[in-house]
């Protein structure tokens with residue numbers, strides 16, 4: 001199971017520092033939407049140059065003009081770019097085509113999706129990577145519950161990332177759903193001892209994997 005570190009609401013310097021502090025534990029680095037809006041694609045490029053061994057996710061949250069935005073992300077060195085699930089199929093298909101040309105990937109953000117038909121439509125256009133996302137603003141009045149995972153039940157072919165206010169304490173409830181990637185932001189980036197928290201997160205995952213290594217979704 002991968003750990004994706006989400007870099008949101010941070011300065012450039014803070015982003016670099018937190019990755020340096022957690023580098024041994026994390027697998028994927030997400031440049032958050034707000035950070036991209038603040039610093040642009042040059043910062044995505046800079047982070048890929050600094051941390052070339054990590055899978056770099058540009059959280060573009062594209063909703064239109066897919067071809068152009070996918071090219072922007074991949075030209076800047078992103079290995080994965082994101083698109084909202086409510087975008088048109090044409091937008092997503094255009095992005096998947098660009099990704100194929102670059103040897104890169106597209107992650108479809110399922111924020112707000114509650115209809116399994118949309119999951120089937122996404123699979124029909126050959127989406128293979130999605131993120132179950134309990135949004136920052138939704139976190140003001142709730143948390144990622146078990147039922148949130150039901151939309152993906154039985155979807156063995158989809159690679160799944162999960163995000164939304166995940167902490168060391170809530171992680172056992174998340175990993176039991178056996179996602180491929182756990183996305184953690186504030187629970188690491190807003191802590192004083194970031195390296196230590198990332199170690200605790202890795203340990204919870206290791207513990208789960210030791211006990212349930214062959215479990216399917």
Ligand SMILES: O=C(CO)[C@H](O)[C@H](O)COP(=O)(O)O
Pocket residue numbers: 006007008030032059134135136163164165166183184185186187
């Ligand atoms: O995409 C995001 C916000 O739109 C974040 O990356 C995601 O929610 C993870 O961050 P946190 O753990 O702080 O919720």
